[in-house]
Amino acid sequence: MTTIHFIGGEKGGVGKSVVARVLAQYMIDNEIPFTGFDTDRSHGALLRFYSDYASPTIIDNYQSLDAIMETASANPEQRILVDLAAQTHHPLEQWIDESGVLELADELGISLCYWNVMDSGKDCVDLLNKLLDQYGTNFNYIVVRNQLRDDNFTILETSGVKDRALAFGAKIITLKKLHAPVMTKIDGNSSSFWAAKNKDTDNLNALGLLERQRVKIWLRHAYSEIESVGL
DSSP, rough: OEEEEEEESSTSSSSSHHHHHHHHHHHHHHHHOOOEEEEOOOOOHHHOOOTEEEEEOOOOOOOHHHHHHHHHHHHHTTTEEEOOOOOHHHHHHHHHTTTTTTHHHHTTOOOOEEEEOOSSSSHHHHHHHHHHHGGGGGGGEEEEEETTSSSOOOOHHHSHHHHHHHHHHHHHEOOOOHHHHHHHHHHHTTTTTTHHHHHHOOOOTTOHHHHHHHHHHHHHHHHHHHHHHOO
């Protein structure tokens, strides 16, 4: 059966949607079939950049969330990608608990994977610790150290939470920072990462030769990190 990949972290601004976009592009580039669900009502990244692969999901509506499990059950050949907006953990938790999602996933052979996206701050470490308290070994964990603002993760390294996550079988990867003006151009053009790394002669604000090269190098590293943990 398939794997449901939840891309979360609860705190806003840590780069959850960038990680979801990279995963979507990785699966497209590697011809891995997937279906995306976007829980961000205001500016959903999967819906904006990968609209052919994603649909909106209302996080506080059980029927809408049920579609995630229904799709996973009906399409065992596909991966399921769920981009969780900030501050969505509580309604997701209620749905999981009251709907018996963990038990049903085990019964159907559906694997649940939580990509916990973090910046270098203590609040992200505390949120990871709470996630481990709540779900223990019921999830497979990928801890994503996102270098969006800082590449010093000393707080995570010295907190004991990293060792605790590893004891639960977590895997840890790093997402390097992409040069800010390049990311700004990509977002301004509403470009997929595929479009960003390829020459666009029709766009007046298209990325230049070296900007496209920076995207390629950044994606190459991100793909290497993804391949180290598997999908």
